[in-house]
Amino acid sequence: MTGTPRPHHGGNLSFLKRHNRSAILETVRRSPGVTRADIAVLTGLTKATVGAIVQDLLHREWLREGELRQSGGGRPGRSLHPDASRHVLLGVDAGVKSLRLIACTLAGEPLLQRHLEQAPTTPEETAGVLAARIREMLADETIRHRHCLGLGVTLPGPVAPDQPLLRLAPNLGWRDIPFLELLKPLLPEITGHWLLDNEANAAAFGEYYFHPGVPPESLVYLSASTGIGSGLVAGDGQMPTVVRGRGGLVGEIGHTILQPGGLYCHCGNRGCVETLVSGWAIRAALNIPPEQGVTEALWPRLSEPEVALTLRRAGEALGMLLLNLHHTLNPPEIVIGGSLTGLGDALLVPALDYFERHRSGLLNTDGQVAIRVLDDSTFTAARGAAAEVMARAVGAP
């Protein structure tokens, strides 16, 4: 449930077996259709070991056998795939304005999605609403007969996942909330893994974990909505890990300074990223009333010069932030999500343009950094929380 608090933990034979099972499962996830022989080559394990562990995984219904691979002069191998039909992962993203719930397969494909408007309220009330909706989902025909591996929850603020504890969610008015402790008693039927994380961290993890093809060395997720957050995931060939700071916290990239002497931010400093590109900055610059969404308010007004100029400037600031991230961490991939991506090209073209124009040639002799803008990131964080559940389940006995 919680992480290992010990500084340097030894391992026994069961640890070794879990390690190898995880390696095999990740190999199949990353390359669906591989055969046992392929796995043996890729993991460095022997045919015998792979055979035994695959049998176990087939029996647990984590893997399924597929068709025969065509052979080139020998017995054809039996292809293996993740078995997406027997289990379900639950993820919840409790945002400032809405709750997003997802139930997805081991391959990250959504089975059910729920998006509810929900004004900020007390933790207890939010937990109550969530529990009712989750129970509703669990009763749905689509997933009723699946085995639930656990539930991951994300919140919009710094989280210490080891406690687990939400430290602070300014936009919800919450502080030091052990949110899972409120939710668990309401959902005793969920016996799998429970975990809590920051929204951007979970999204970053999910984008990495369910990344199609070869996963990058590291990945940054930039969450652009009311505020600006980020998550960093590094995978050193093994299970990817979220890079966290002090006490498991993560930074608040929205409060990095881009424009010294600029506008005052609610954090007390001047010229933070959030004074230039966040939802509330755009809202303030264009006098959008609080009851209206930024995207809905601006779609009809995109041709107004004032709106176009504001979004272009915000986009350039976003580009500068991307550039700084690139020069600080050089991640092979930066994924942008959050409600602001709904503003489309008016915001994003200036951002990507700025980035491309100013990316220094000092570093990237070859390969480029890929910047991927999500069309719809409504369920990205929730799916990321589900991914974290799966990663934990893979490593569990």
Added chain:
Amino acid sequence: MTGTPRPHHGGNLSFLKRHNRSAILETVRRSPGVTRADIAVLTGLTKATVGAIVQDLLHREWLREGELRQSGGGRPGRSLHPDASRHVLLGVDAGVKSLRLIACTLAGEPLLQRHLEQAPTTPEETAGVLAARIREMLADETIRHRHCLGLGVTLPGPVAPDQPLLRLAPNLGWRDIPFLELLKPLLPEITGHWLLDNEANAAAFGEYYFHPGVPPESLVYLSASTGIGSGLVAGDGQMPTVVRGRGGLVGEIGHTILQPGGLYCHCGNRGCVETLVSGWAIRAALNIPPEQGVTEALWPRLSEPEVALTLRRAGEALGMLLLNLHHTLNPPEIVIGGSLTGLGDALLVPALDYFERHRSGLLNTDGQVAIRVLDDSTFTAARGAAAEVMARAVGAP
């Protein structure tokens, strides 16, 4: 020699034994004087396993037994310490203006240090000079009878450690140099581990690895000299890892933008950090001739208003960079090294002051970020390279 290229590597019994040996060794390194019984508690291994592995480590002379611990009503335990008397780690930092060589113990304590002025030249010539000096060190009475575990080399530019290959060192004029391949044939007597890394990454790793007391969750090293570089190390309770970007490269934090529309940088952009705080920026602002060192040139002039103002402004920019790092990654510790720290309070007081004044209260409800300025970072990168050698040796058969 090279990292594991395989995506998800399985492990066998010998892997498990190495894992546990590493856990025990790290425990003793982190808490010198522990007993076998303490180790069993800390690592979660049984007394029997700990006893057997400790015996092996004593035999290999990685550990030594110390005095008896006073007991509280039972047999007193035998304390264990790293054995710093039998092995030696070699580290080389090939900088733009000088070469720094170090030989140190398993505890990171220096045995020999060499600092040579060396103008930029060809990779081959540099390798030749280094080989001669390393051989000289190896013949020294202090380390002649020790067993050498390997050699780590750092270079001032992006390095892909897996190849290993220096991608680009603008200040040396080198590009795509497999530097170890030049050095290895000249030093056949060094049979241990060879590795190559970026200077800031190695320094960050070393500061983490030889960190006294409980190591932080992560650590950022900021290298401030001619250019500005950084390294990020994250230790998730196991062996710490350097967080790298695309192709093993690391970003160039000196080219993050702090002042949009500011001075032009040699990278082509405007307002980079390096236009504000780097050695060459200060040199340009105060007309320091290239043949003179920045620190030496400015020490006698610190009372001049122009110098004081320039350094105060540079310091504030450095403070802003620290703030942005803090808000991006929230590392519990930021270590500052590099020749610019030689400018002392004139630069650093404004930097730390700016940081403290602007650090937003949003995040740090408790614990603070620690910023540590190294008095003398001459051999920090070289020692870090030696630390990387040790970390690799610990995990090797």
Added chain:
DNA sequence: GGTACTTGGTATGAGCTTTTAACCAAGTAC
């Protein structure tokens, strides 16, 4: 001083996991 008790460390057999090697299965080439 002797005994009971507590804690540190070692030795031995059991249990589990991977490996080795031999074997069977199922295709192609000729």
Added chain:
DNA sequence: GTACTTGGTTAAAAGCTCATACCAAGTACC
């Protein structure tokens, strides 16, 4: 139909940690 190649399984062997029992060396107390 036979030789050959590759995929996968099985049984014995090797290796590691663990549980248990045992010995070692101190304190507390009578």
